[in-house]
Amino acid sequence: MTEIPPDLRMPVHHRRRLIYRHALVTRVTHWINLLCLAVLLMSGLQIFMAHPALYWGQFGADADRPAFEIGADDSGDSPPAGFARIGSSKFETTGILGVSRNASGETVERAFPRWVTLPSWRNLALGRRWHFFFAWLFAANLLVYFAAGLVNGHFWRDLLPSKQQLRPRALFHDIADHLRLKFPRGEASRGYNPLQKLTYLCVIFVLLPLMILTGLAMSPGMDAILPWLVDLFGGRQSARTIHFIAASLILLFVFVHVAMVLLAGPLNELRAMITGRFAIFVEDDHA
Amino acid sequence: MHNVLLPRRRFLALGAASLGGTLLAGCDRLSGAPDFQEFLASAEWLTYRIQRLLGGGHALAREFTASDVSPVFKVNGTGMPEGEEYAALRVGNFADWRLRVDGLVAKPLDLSLADLRNLPQRTQITRHDCVEGWSAIGKWQGVPLASVLARAALLPAARFAVFHCADVLEQTLDGTGQYYESIDLIDAFHPQTILAHSLDDAPLTIGHGAPLRLRVERQLGYKHAKYVMRIEITDRLDSFGRGKGGYWEDRGYEWYAGI
Structure with missing residues (x-):
């Protein structure tokens, strides 16, 4: 058939x-x-x-090496650049992570943008x-x-x-x-x-x-x-x-x-x- | 079919975006409303009750070994208290410093550092958890608060221990920028609650609260008052600072910081 x-x-x-x-x-x-x-x-x-860094183990603070962190590079002259770092890989994330705008539209250093x-x-x-x-x-x-x-x-x-x-x-x-x-x-x-x-x-x-x-x-x-x-x-x-x-x-x-x-x-x-x-x-x- | 789908998709996307914006603005408005903050704060009472029910007064915080100690113990909050009184004590290596214990006690006390070092000591290697999220492990040595309170002989009405500190974190006209803290008597008599004078086998540095700081091992870092000058035993907390039982509590943080 x-x-x-x-x-x-x-x-x-x-x-x-x-x-x-x-x-x-x-x-x-x-x-x-x-x-x-x-x-x-x-x-x-x-x-x-309040502390945008992650560690492995019992303790972890500023002096210890984080596995992941969000931060801002502030060189003084140029506007600060936001970054996220996993292990030794660093990514620029200005606008979203590390550096974003506040309610008045000013650039501020904060791990996450205000809308999240x-x-x-x-x-x-x-x-x-x-x-x-x-x-x-x-x-x-x-x-x-x-x-x-x-x-x-x-x-x-x-x-x-x-x-x-x-x-x-x-x-x-x-x-x-x-x-x-x-x-x-x-x-x-x-x-x-x-x-x-x-x-x-x-x-x-x-x-x-x-x-x-x-x-x-x-x-x-x-x-x-x-x-x-x-x-x-x-x-x-x-x-x-x-x-x-x-x-x-x-x-x-x-x-x-x-x-x-x-x-x-x-x-x-x-x-x-x-x-x-x-x-x-x-x-x-x-x- | 295609022309029907596109506007629907756009409609859904637009709807989701405007709904999201409205919700975010609504949450911000709620966040700013004192009544709603009170409502959210009701969870603190539940956490306190449940943790006390499960752990009672007896559960001990984990104690670590010397090899677990953090290489660097972070200094947070006040690094150096201002004011002539503290400066004078510091210059004299705290020989003239006295810990005042008063309030609802039968025998008020004035204890020097030597007096405290002559009392039975306790050493514990514990983890310090900051409300910000980081942790550090250190070796603390000091006097169990219970033995000091036993000498002062608490009156039956006693409910809380209030710790008055030497540091001012915020300049205010009414003096409510002075650091203070308070704990209930369950924590005050807990075996790991000590008045510490040493960290990692050395006298406390100024940054860590010299000459004496509180350790309340089952709560977050801001409860561990540094630069303790006076312990006042009381039956109520609303007569101190702005009435919430501590400097950070007066600024919105939980009084029960076991979470």
Whole structure:
């Protein structure tokens, strides 16, 4: 039997069907989490501005060599030049890192530009107030999400990849689909694809808890209560460095996540995360 | 299809940008509102309660070995207190310096450096964490605050120890630029809370708070008052400075700096 070229086939009728995709607790915790992450990131950058250098080990201060630092070269005559340095590689970053403009448009030396810090002006005390209030909210919200996920089966049902999905062939296929920006349609779009599941699992069970644990390891009070925690990360300054790396990875995830939403159909995806209803297009059996 | 998509994309981008701008301006307005600052500050009470619940008075800060000590221990805050009184004490190598212990105590004390060195000593190698984010490890030697307070005999109403310091960080008309700090009695009687006179086997330098500084090992650096001149035992903090329990607390920082 010869294959009929696709464009000569009988037109297939597709019916739009709304399925219930996200439980109420998932939707509510998702948006609270977004609020918390935004505030924590921006107030975290405010806090980091007080000493924009990262070290490895138990201690680290001005006289010790940082693994990463943001700064400004001020030669006197020429305007200061912002830089970021990783190990021995130095990059000029004037305008964004090290040197940027304040509210009056003047060039000032500060690690991050005013539009990414909370508050926008330099104030470590206020940055800490924002950070620690929303850290509690973030942890409580994550706890609610974990408890609900265990009770309602969300983790096993929606996030755990099936055996078939984890086969190398399926994974390669999914990577190829992502690279071609080809998204599943019809019944296949009902659940998450393997890369999506693995990414969500990594963010939910590794990066988000890691933020809390490395944050706690920076607290001198918690270090007395849980000394093993700071050992786990190889010292308080290492924990601070990991806190910064994990935050950067979460930010990277958010960019990819939002890009995927925009590519896959922003209105459908947004509605699903607000009302719970997600539209899939299935072949109409009654055509 | 193409013409429909482009305006929608532009619309989304524009919407996101203006939403972002509005949110940022809103956050700045909230940041400036005293009521909202109070609201955010309520988290400090939760942190204090939970850490006290988990660690009580007993949890000890990690103590390190001599090989862990930072090559350079950073000097922060005041490097050299101003004023003739401190200058005179410094010239006399602090022989005339006396630590006054008073307030809600049965026996007020005046202790010289020699008196303090004759009391039982404690040496501890601990990590100092600055609120700015850096850490340094140093070897501190001094007198447990508990033994000094035991000699002064606290009255039943006592709740806090207030440390009056020699350094002025900000010139103000009402004197609220003078450095001071305060801790609760749980920290005051904690075995690692010491009045330190030495760092890394040498008497404190001026930059590190000579002749005497507080060590409260489970809290951030600004709690570790330098140039301590007087310890006042009190039942309330609102009568000192601007009422928040410390120089930096009066300027928005947490009184409980265990985080």
